[in-house]
Amino acid sequence: MDNIAGKKSGLVWAVHLSTLLLVALWVLPTFGLLVSSFRTGDQISSSGWWRSLMTQESQLPAIRLAGDEVQKDGAYVIEGQLFDGAGAEISRWGTSSKEPEAYGADETATLNDGVTLTVTAAGSFALKSAASMADMRMPRVFVTAATPPEFTTNNYSLVLFSPLAGQTIGQAFLNTLTVSIPATIIPILIAAFAAYALAWMEFPGRALLVAIVVGLLVVPLQLALIPLLQLHNMMGIGKSYLGIWMAHTGFGLPLAIYLLRNYMAGLPRDIIENARVDGATDFQIFVKIILPLSFPALASFAIFQFLWTWNDLLVALVFLGTGNDQQVLTGNLVNLMGSRGGDWEILSASAFISIAIPLVVFFAMQKYLVRGLLAGSVK
């Protein structure tokens, strides 16, 4: 727009560059976690994710030798492989944690009692001794090796099917789905009828009700926790799916009514008046005219409510139990952060499973989300 005055702006490159920088800043954190979730635990802890495409020189955890003893040329020999990592190349190794890089590849070290140990670059070792080593405590080997980049999907199968925080992520995924689908669908219908009444029916107290809905829009749900838990216990629901569905329905209603009312109030008056003149009842007008026309607003709200119920932690912590068949993804993730905080291969894969569905919904339905945001906040 600044070019209108005939001045070709020299700032264009600056704009491109700063936008690129901004986008990079916003994408990089998620991208880092995504890359990490496909690396092995050893790799994650030995180098940053931004070096995942490079060959890495790193010190591996200590390996205790093991193998069967055979007699060869009058000496006792144990041979074997240190690790089965194909392509890894050992540069230095040692037998004590104080000097983990004492020897080079193919060098031979003399241990106690005349035992010798040779480690090749490819990772095979040979332990030789004049006497039998059956009673000897096997030595540990510290290895510094260059490992080629390696990606794996094991993390995902691990977290999906084995219970790490008392529950598998796969189960938590199902639970979350169980919470969010009904909690998305039920409020829509209730809100749609109320929104129609508030937008198109004349009755005393209508303006007051709209004001109340706007007020309830910002009431923090923190206030609702204890009274509602008491109420649920009194009604015999306790901590259950029924309880959380009802809670999410209640908490989602103000936004639903507000969004839908604003949208419906903007529909052309003629259509509705004509239908009235033709003898349609309010119920018919609502079902046959308003509902189909309001599809964009319904979709907007559905996306909001779905993202909100899927991503929610607080309501699930309070209104659902922590059992295997009730804990949701976010709760499981918080537990994992507490108990397996350093195991990034587990955390990153779990986190990605929990954000995958919202991201898919987001990219597929972004148009409606934006529309809903604009209708919901711009006055």
Place this chain on the structure above:
Amino acid sequence: MHPAVQALFVIVIGVGGCVGYFYFSNLFLDKVLYPARGPHAGRNINRANMIRPWLFLMPALVALGLYLAYPVFATAWLSLKGKNGDFVGLANYSQMMSEAKFWESMRNNMLWLIVVPALSTAFGLLAAQLSDRIRWGSIAKSLIFMPMAISFVGASVIWKLIYDTRPEGQAQIGLLNALWLKFDGGIGSLLLLKVLPALFLLSLVAAFAYVGWLLLRPLVTTPRREGVWVMAARALGIALILFFVFELVTWLAGLAGPLPYGTPQTWLTLPYWNSYFLMIVLVWIQTGFAMVILSAALRGVPEDTVEAAIIDGANPFQIFFQIKVPQIMSTIVVVWTTITIVVLKVFDIVLAMTNGQWETQVLANYMYDKLFRSLDWGVGSASAMVIMLLVTPILVWNVYNARKEMR
């Protein structure tokens, strides 16, 4: 019954129940209670039309009343009761006030309340302004908007990897520490970590001073020609700017001191700064929201005002700050207040990343601690009421605007 099957069942029952309720209650009203025939047909139709709105509204009103309105009063009442259910007046409040952790939460919350909406709005404005001018802007927008879909817990995992710390001597896997260890105290560090940030902070101070002057000028030059609310808003803006300038100057002073080069930092345990590291997570999430709304508002700015400014010889910065921003001020306020409400309720991020340790506690997590870990419902409810109290001005403001709009 498996919960998933139960869920399907509930969807069918819920949807069917709703449809059935609306259909049959309408049928009952029209055919049985006030049939539109017979001697009183006209009167009956009028009566039915008086009742019908309430039929439509009933389920929503019950749900709203039970799940949002009633709890506000119930919580207020609970906050006045002791552990045994006896009435104790304001004892819970005074007990809460005497706790250091509460004041820590208040202090942090105030910091969050100022920093997060400010940064999100600023970044959002920047992203909106930049991406509207380039061809791949919509892709850029979608990528900056993306964190909105990620849960606070997921975002916490993402950022915890960035803040990760390994002991000295090991390879750092957290981006922040890896960057930090690149600095060794030499001339490069001096330039990048001292001179450049100092210049940046100085320019920020200058920018704040400029905006402050823009806010102050009408008060000085054209006195008493504005409404009292506009004046109050200006005063609030100036107060905010003073806060920022004070904070920035403190940081500038901090830059002069020695920095612990070469040792990996545990970012989340650094007192004072760790709160900022948590805030960054929320800013990262909320910027997309601000950008989307502000971008729409910017596109709504009438082009002739911009053209007129160009003809008058305004530079791009003047166009942005003096032509565009004043015209989208009301949208900025809406974005700001919406993010403020999100900030007041922020809980997941603090719970997942530090759980309020190392002086990062905030009100919502403090409340959760009291309610569900110490099982002290009185004090917990009292702190929930504090959150409600902080929300109230925004609530009143929203209702006021909505009513104005209805007329």
